[in-house]
Amino acid sequence: MGIRDRLSRLLAEAPAAAEAIEHEEVWWTWGSVQATAAAVARDLQAAGLGEDARVGVVLENRPEHVAAVAALIASGRCVVMLSPLQPAARLAADIARCELPVVISGGEVLSRAGVLDAVTASGLALRLDLDGSVHTAGGTVPAESSTNPGVAVEMLTSGTTGAPKRIHLRVEQLDQALASGGQLPKGDRLLSRSASLVSAPMVHIGGLWRALACLATGRRMILMPKFVLEQWVRVVERHQLRAVSLVPAAIRTVLDAEVPAERLASLQVVTSGTAPCPKELADRFFRSYGIPVLMTYGATEFAGAVAGWTLPLHEKWWDTKAGSAGRAFAGVELRVTGEDGAELPIGESGRLEVRTAQTAQGDTIWVRTSDLARIDADGFVWIDGRADDTIIRGGFKVQPDTVKRVLETHAAVREAAVAGLPDTRLGQVPVAAVEAEPGSTPPAVAELIALCREHLLPYEVPAHILVLDELPRTPSSKVSRVDLLDIVRARLAEPTKA
The missing domain is CATH 3.30.300.30 (ANL, C-terminal domain)
Structure with missing residues (x-):
């Protein structure tokens, strides 16, 4: 069952009283999620926006925003990510460039200078209130609206080396990314009592992937607006989490604060992506807490990670392979080529290429990345930098x-x-x-x-x-x-x- 069908089933069948999303220590039930999703779907249908329609979402790490995204993906519409983290003028300019028939946003963002005007210049503004209710905030849907068939998300890149770009992610890419990461439901079970933490911004691939992984597996979602050390530690303690994901900067924050080991005693593993994690940092965390840090390699274009470490790999190889990005995940092939496109021998550095259903081109075409890498005789990938850097x-x-x-x-x-x-x-x-x-x-x-x-x-x-x-x-x-x-x-x- 793919993510689209999975979300449709959750929105239709999940028990209304079941816990779905915890935010600021308050639970949203599945009934609340379903009510907000139904309101979003109803307003879009009334506006004449059906399957494949592009719908902008100024996406914040809030339960009502999760519900809106779930409604859009389940209904076959395309989510166009808009970042609330950028200044008002840049957000307004981004909205104007996208020419969206509808933009869904929280009221606080719509009140920023120029944002509402940018939305209503080309379409309808829907205000998503903190209680999950949806209201028209101005504007109208144009007579002709743009569509993006087959695309689930127009996703923002992080913008580390230039202006953020939008990558078009097909629903099949999301399905394969979740499968490669082992994020599939067990049997026919709809919900799980286990919980997962989402502290990365959902407007970027790391946060979105983790949120979708929670929904795909039926786990309860603990949603934080952003990583704040003491709040994060309390979440780990309160829910006795066994696995979390931390970017390298957050790993360093935990170490520098000398968080007592007993407060993290439930953790069995930390995964790390988004930015390369120095082997010294990962090893220091492992030696300090006895908790392995499993690095991953991926990109927005791949809808998540395509290679990484697992616990068995860490147990067997860490002492000799620390610093590598791990091995290719299931369903992923990797190779290294020279500037002429010819595959290089084992151990030689060149351009990393990926073949997987997680790419826009599908699993029959090799996609050339901007990363310089080498693959050793044991299949471990070593990233040497970026060609475009x-x-x-x-x-x-x-x-x-x-x-x-x-x-x-x-x-x-x-x-x-x-x-x-x-x-x-x-x-x-x-x-x-x-x-x-x-x-x-x-x-x-x-x-x-x-x-x-x-x-x-x-x-x-x-x-x-x-x-x-x-x-x-x-x-x-x-x-x-x-x-x-x-x-x-x-x-x-x-x-x-x-």
């Missing part, structure tokens, strides 16, 4: 990850980021920023330059290095190279002190 400095190629790893060997550096700054003479030059370790004396720029000169080729040494209290991040906790370059430009524009 390569900085060309006067004809010489610089891999940001190479520079980043060197900077992170400094004892006072918590994390580093490297980007290419346009340069009129050389084309690009590498620039870097480091986040200082809390409680330590921030490293001097001269020290960092000396470290780079010792371990890097001359053209790999950054032209500028900044020491920051915090690196700029996207809502999904990845370092934002766009914002990093803005900070570098601003610092360079500052008057030089005499």
Whole structure:
């Protein structure tokens, strides 16, 4: 049973009194979810928007928003993700670009300057209230509305290296992604008493995948607006969770706070995706708590992860394979090719290609990624960086990850980021920023330059290095190279002190 049929069955058959979603320690029952989903479907039908219609959702981590997304996917409509995390002007511009016949949003977002006007300029605004009720907030549905047949979600990328893009995910991709991740119901059981935590933004693939995984398996969903350490720890304790998903920044937060091991005693595993998790960080968490960190590799384009670690793999291979992204999941084939497209021998680095039903092209076509990788003799994938991140400095190629790893060997550096700054003479030059370790004396720029000169080729040494209290991040906790370059430009524009 695919996710569309699964959601349809839940909205029709789940017991009304059963717990569905906990938010801020208050439970939404399945009856509440069903009522909101029915109201959304009724208003869209009355507006003449049937199957395949594109419907915008300014998606927040709230129960009523989960209900709206469930209603849209179950009915065969296309969810167009709109991020509430961006400033009002950018959100309004995003809505205007999409030309949507209907946009569903919470009232607080619609009250932001220019947002409601952007919605009603091309379509109907539906306000989704905190109690799950749905109301018209203005505008009308145009006579001719756009559709996107076969597409379940127009999903936002994280926007770490440029403006976020929308990836079109077919329902078959979602089905395969859930199957590859083992997120299928057991037998014909509709609901489960177990619970899963969703703390990543649902407007990005990590949060959406986990929310859909809860629904696909019938587990109760614990929904947090965002990761906040003490609230997260209380959720783990209260529900005695056995598995959670944390981005590397959150793993580091748990370690730095020295959360007592007994508060996390129920956990058997932590999965980590969205951004690469340094092996030192994963190993430190494992040695501190005895809880394996299972890294995954994926992308929005694949509707989730296509490779990763499992507990059996961790038990057998961690000591020798730490730092790899794991092995291909079921239903996924991986290979590495050269620039001419020919497959490379085992262990050689090149462009990673994926063949799976999780891609838009289906399971018969190899899809070339932007990632540089190698696959060893045991099938483990090692990510070496991104081809499209390569900085060309006067004809010489610089891999940001190479520079980043060197900077992170400094004892006072918590994390580093490297980007290419346009340069009129050389084309690009590498620039870097480091986040200082809390409680330590921030490293001097001269020290960092000396470290780079010792371990890097001359053209790999950054032209500028900044020491920051915090690196700029996207809502999904990845370092934002766009914002990093803005900070570098601003610092360079500052008057030089005499």
